Amino acid sequence: MTGMTSTTRPHLNRRLAEFGTTIFAEMSALATATGSINLGQGFPDTDGPEEVREAAVRALREGRGNQYPPGPGIPELRTAIAAHQLRRYGLSYDPDTEVLVTAGATEAIAASLLALLEPGDEVVALEPYYDSYAASIAMAGGRRVPVTLRPDGDEGASFRLDLDELRAAVTDATRLLLINTPHNPTGTVLTRAELAAIAELAVERDLLVVTDEVYEHLVFDEAEHVPLATFPGMRERTVTIGSAGKTFSFTGWKVGWVTAAPELVGAVRSVKQFLTYVSSGPFQYAIAEALRLPDSYFDGFRADLRRKRDLLGDGLRAAGFEVYQPQGTYFITTDITPFGEKDAYAFCRALPERCGVVAIPNSVFYDDPDAGRSQVRFTFCKRDDVLAEATGRLRRLGS
Known part of the structure; x- marks a missing residue:
């Protein structure tokens, strides 16, 4: 050689x-x-809450997280994530088996798709899509099938999903739906009716769903964020991805998470351990406190x-x-x-x-x-x- x-x-x-x-x-x-x-x-030019930043400093000084944290994430943060999902949406997750901390949402997306796709599987995704979606699908050997959001006709109006087009995109080769709401880059927030239709389709065709909800707290006017996992038949087939960066304006800390049924979290964790293994040690303690901030x-x-x-x-x-x-x-x-x-x-x-x-x-x-x-x-x-x-x-x- x-x-x-x-x-x-x-x-x-x-x-x-x-x-x-x-x-x-x-x-x-x-x-x-x-x-x-x-x-x-999309990164802020000011830091988030002072008490959250000080929580990270305190963790550093006290030696918490300066060495490898537990692979799934520190217990305090996993418990805080589970409590957040319950308080906000009525979703109950076991912090020990149904919550996984990741190096931001980008790793959560990659690990989820690598864990759940076989080469040749089709992934239906809402287009335009965040660029890591396409790369992660490609790395997993999947084939992306776009369903394009389009302006709904009125000048200056928002982009909307065509549910008929979504249904037509699903074939026998479809393994997974990749949903993003609130949606980057269009700013669209899927309605309850749209989400119910997606849920019905996923159940009917026995599809897995990965849903990127990192902007869950950034909805305006009359829009409402409703997690897809709250709909009938969806909790056991949905991997929900969240992130601290967008909610608390500490994007450089790279603290994200996955919530899902134990077998799905286990699959994602099996991949995640060979990507970053662990990350964000002291920052995990700070985000655990951030998630407990008042309404x-x-x-x-x-x-x-x-x-x-x-x-x-x-x-x-x-x-x-x-x-x-x-x-x-x-x-x-x-x-x-x-x-x-x-x-x-x-x-x-x-x-x-x-x-x-x-x-x-x-x-x-x-x-x-x-x-x-x-x-x-x-x-x-x-x-x-x-x-x-x-x-x-x-x-x-x-x-």
């Missing part, structure tokens, strides 16, 4: 050949290089994000964008055709030089980029002065 020469190039696993650097890394690097305001990647914290956080949504949305409309009103998440999807533009990727690449703002082209979240060719996503989880400055800069587009 000979070694590689200087001209030999390693071959990327063919399952991942379509995936390069994530759009978030690319655009954040562009923001840094140009000194632009980054409204692309006033969650209500205040949601109200503050709704106000920021409206601040950015009004500024984007004033700048000339068509704005699709989000019902949840950190994000606003817009359309750039009012500027005579059609290529969102080219638009976003040029935007830092044109007006010093970075955004994300939604086309990267579609299997067929043409489906989102003119859509651009902005995040509003930033300080008010940053949002005001950004929208002021974006008004240059119309001059």
Whole structure:
């Protein structure tokens, strides 16, 4: 066997050949290089509650979590997650057998799909989808089948799911539904009626469901987050994914979790142990305390994000964008055709030089980029002065 020469190039696993650097890394690097305001990647520019940060500091100083924590997560956090699911949604989970702590939701998604899919299995997912979905399905050897959310017809209205299209996408090869609500990037929150229809379909066709609910506490106006696992026949077939990063504004801590029936959690844990094994030791103690914060914290956080949504949305409309009103998440999807533009990727690449703002082209979240060719996503989880400055800069587009 000979070694590689200087001209030999390693071959990327063919399952991942379509995936390069994530759009978030690319655009954040562009923001840094140009000194632009980054409204692309969804991370806050302020920290979360002081008492939660101090809980992490206290854990560090007391030596809790500085070495490997237990593989499933520390008991205090698993108990807090179970209590949160019960208090909020009436879902009862055993913290010892039905809760698993992960390195953020991204690992939870990857571990779940690697655990539950066989090569060739079809996964029906709501498109546009967070980019790790496609990569995780590919790594598992599955085949993704998109069901595209589309604006419901009225100008500025939200994106909606076509239930007939969802039912038609399920075949005998379908193993799993991958559901995201509140939905990134469109901001859609699935209704009770839509979720009931998904549940009926899953039960009828005996499908597993992985549901990404990381934005569960970021719903606005009349929208309501209802976990899919609460519907008849769904608890035993649903893997629910949650995360602390979006709820408590500590995205760098990478604390996520899975709740599901014991056999599903066991399968996901078998994969997770060979990905990161464990992570976030001291931060797990802090998030255990965060999940016990009073309702006033969650209500205040949601109200503050709704106000920021409206601040950015009004500024984007004033700048000339068509704005699709989000019902949840950190994000606003817009359309750039009012500027005579059609290529969102080219638009976003040029935007830092044109007006010093970075955004994300939604086309990267579609299997067929043409489906989102003119859509651009902005995040509003930033300080008010940053949002005001950004929208002021974006008004240059119309001059």
